[in-house]
Amino acid sequence: MKKLFLIFLLLLNPFTLMAAIDERKTDVYFANGILTEEETAYSNAGLLRESIKEKFGTTYYTQHIGEVTYAYNETHGFWQDIKESGYKILNIIEFVE
Amino acid sequence: MNLQTTLTSFLLAFTLLFFGCSSESNESSKTENTSSNDTNSIKAFSNEKVEYKASGGVAYSWRQLSGTTVILINPHTDTLSFIAPEVTQEESLVFELEIVKNKKDTTTLKQEIRVIVLPAKSTSDTDTTTGQTVTPLKDTNVTAGETNSTNSSSTTTSKPLEIINGHMLPPEPDETLNNSTLLGIDTNNNGVRDDVERWIYETYKDKHPIYIDIAMQAGRAYKKVLETPERALEIHNEVNSATTCQIYYKYESKYFNEPILIQEDAVNRYFRLKIYYNTKERMDAYLQYDKLLSGGVYTLLEAKEQKAQCDFNTSKYEE
DSSP, rough: OOOHOOOOOHHHHHHHHHHHHOOOOOEEEEEEEOOOOOOHHHHHHHHHHHHHHHHHHHHHHHEEEEEEHHHHHOOOOOOOOOHHHHHHHTTTTOOOO | OHHHHHHHHHHHHHHHHHHHHHHHHHHOOOOOOOEEETTTEEEEEETEEEEEEOOOOEEEEEEESSOOOOOOTTTTTSEEEEEOOOOOOOEEEEEEEEEESSSSOEEEEEEEEEEEEEEOOGGSSTTTTTSSOOOOOOOOOTTTTTTOOOOOOOOOOOOOOOOEEEOOOOOOOHHHTTTSSSOOOOOOOOSHHHHHHHHHHHHHHSSSSSHHHEEEEHHHHHHHHHHHHHHHHHHHHHHHHHHHHHHHHIIIGGTTTTTOOOOSSSSOHEEEIIIISSSHHHHHHHHHHHHHHOEEEOOOOOOHHHGGOOOSSSGGOOO
């Protein structure tokens, strides 16, 4: 009986996960540019959220936008950042620091 | 034989004369200076100006460790100077002196000075010439183990206390001493380095007071980066709290029928890189912290939760 209950719980888990993700909403991801430290990236993500609200209105934002998230990529200095950007443009995935 | 007797008598007389003078000299000194272990003690009466001169370094910093809080006059000079507080019974005030020996070797020496404050003298003891009772303290050298003392010729010049928006600014710290440690000097122990605090108040004095509140919050939060940069992921939200608060008052407050109070960032790149992390060591700690956050994905707080990140009383800005 105990095992059955556990199996039931395990089966239920994916449904609860799905419930947490609202498919009707779009999550926004912000990726920082060069020479940006984390707190600036954070601040810029805040600006992006405000820009969406300004452009589409708060009603649209509430109904269609989910979380605003930023993926932070540290700076290595100007030339190294340019090099990294170049690699990405050329689609060279294996970027080595 | 006669010559030997004469010489002995002469030596004896000279010795007596020498020690006699020395003893008299000590008696004439009114400084009550005692030394026990590593702590020098001086006595003063309530409301008297206390001055205690140190030497043996190129930079000095005084801070109070215990007792009734007093306002130190120019705490980054060689002289400990303050007005003794009003006491009804004897009280000890303990001060710590940090001395930087020389500019090349920024190692600091520490020494404790104890000031025993006695209840005010009767009026008959008051110095009528100045109208104020002044403790006749002698220049007492605190050499802190220095033998080849490089005594600076700095003299104590009283600077007027600076008050901005009702806040008394800490004195400008000595640059060498302030930058000799990661955390620097924080005379008023409010969690923000003195040079940073002064910059914040002087830069934002003409702006809305929330600029100062937010920047001071950042100053307190950034201290954690200097203390434990390796704990970047744990302290990250707290370190960013001032920016979170700033985002609220820059963008979000209007959606909650509150005024937009921030137009330009109070906490920005310049503040971080040029003012707060202003030495190589501080910048290294910051870069270590920043590097550890790289590769992470972080979600912005919902607007309604952002306001709670302000660590000061925000109700005063609500109309």
